[in-house]
Amino acid sequence: MPLFASSFARRTIAFLTAGVLALLAIVAVSAWLSVRTAQHAEEAVVERDIRALTTNLLAATIDAETGQRGYLLTGEARYLNPFERAQPRLRGDVAALRKLVAGDPAQLAAVDELSEVLDAKMAELTETIEQTKAGQRDAAIQTVLSDRGRLLMEKARTQLAHLISTAESRVAARLEAVTEGAEILTWVTAAGSFLIVLFAAGASWTVMNYTRELMAARIELQALNAGLEERVAERTEALTRANDEIQRFAYIVSHDLRSPLVNIMGFTSELEAAMKAVGPYVAGDTTLADKARLATEEDIPEALRFIRASTGKMDGLINAILKLSREGRRELRPEPVDLVTLFKNAAASVRHQTDEVGAEIAVPSSAPALVTDRLAMEQVVGNVVDNAVKYLARERPGRIVITTGETTRRVHIDITDNGRGIAEQDHERIFELFRRAGAQDRPGEGIGLAHVRALVRRLGGDITVQSELGSGTTFRIDLPRRLRVNENSTTR
Known part of the structure; x- marks a missing residue:
């Protein structure tokens, strides 16, 4: 009885299909949970980096302001060291922070706004330092007393605090999601292991009954393969005969074309020999017309060159066709x-x-x-x-x-x-x-x-x-x- 005609075969296929679908579902859920957990872990690392960079920005801004105030109070250049170190730190940290939040439009907008505030703050600090260097210390003090720098610093602190708070809350959420994913993965793995054991037991039980019908199907398949091989051999033989006929046709056509070509090439040789014989005669007889002399010295040699170039090209192409006929392909x-x-x-x-x-x-x-x-x-x-x-x-x-x-x-x-x-x-x-x-x-x-x-x-x-x-x-x-x-x- 054919495999797919028996009720047993239908039950076996249904069982195997259900098992395979269950395994695929387990694998898919496990893969999804693994990817989700990895994403959450990666996002948590990113948020921690954001928090660290934000903290560094706050520290660098404070250092810059400290250096400015020390210089304004003392006028000594050594107090500018914190300010000078803070400038490249601020630029680098802002660039790194912008790169980390590039995929979050809201965060990116907040970083852009923070960057503008920090630029304004650094400009205010630089302005007062330059005024002091130029001997305008009173003007620098007035700039400080205008509260513009204080307001900028407070705004920067507020924005930095918001970024830090957002990063911390997101880190906590990501860690919670990672923990939750790990728990779900544990349950899914346990359930999957149980289903795999059931599937293995069912497969072992069906092997003995499946083998008999599989052998019958194998015998039938061998018979079909034998018939298919016979048909392929017949088609191959027919194609070989057709290819042989094409090769014979190419061979005949090539010879029919080459025969007159050989005659033309022989004729050019005779013309060349005749020209060599007539040339000395024309050169020695001054009574001949210039036209005849021109023909022997220029026209005929030029014509021979043209004929040779064209016939040489034809001969090369026809020889290629002959080679194609002999070799079957080029x-x-x-x-x-x-x-x-x-x-x-x-x-x-x-x-x-x-x-x-x-x-x-x-x-x-x-x-x-x-x-x-x-x-x-x-x-x-x-x-x-x-x-x-x-x-x-x-x-x-x-x-x-x-x-x-x-x-x-x-x-x-x-x-x-x-x-x-x-x-x-x-x-x-x-x-x-x-x-x-x-x-x-x-x-x-x-x-x-x-x-x-x-x-x-x-x-x-x-x-x-x-x-x-x-x-x-x-x-x-x-x-x-x-x-x-x-x-x-x-x-x-």
């Missing part, structure tokens, strides 16, 4: 990345397009230190720069500016262009796979920015866009200064 490899060099390489790879439209790319002369995956960063920056060139406005000279910034733990890269811009409703759309925004007059499949966002997020960062239609666009790439790689940090 681990992110943090390394120091020279951002300035990376920006220059990205600009060089699109120089042919920028020269055609008369655009320029401004690269910073320095950049923050960054430790991240180099290949991923090349893909991210290259994609964004290529996008900026692709969507420059025809009606004005194109300009793309790359800037950087940093905080303690983050580095950001801003790539700003003065191109056609992006409508506000399309700011998120452009990051969706196979989705494009604006006029569809440029080649593309809508993969680039989706791939960029995925890469940036794998690097622990994010990419955002700020743009207005017709006013240009700024892409901000925000990254951690140092990439932290764990076992799941792979680019799939």
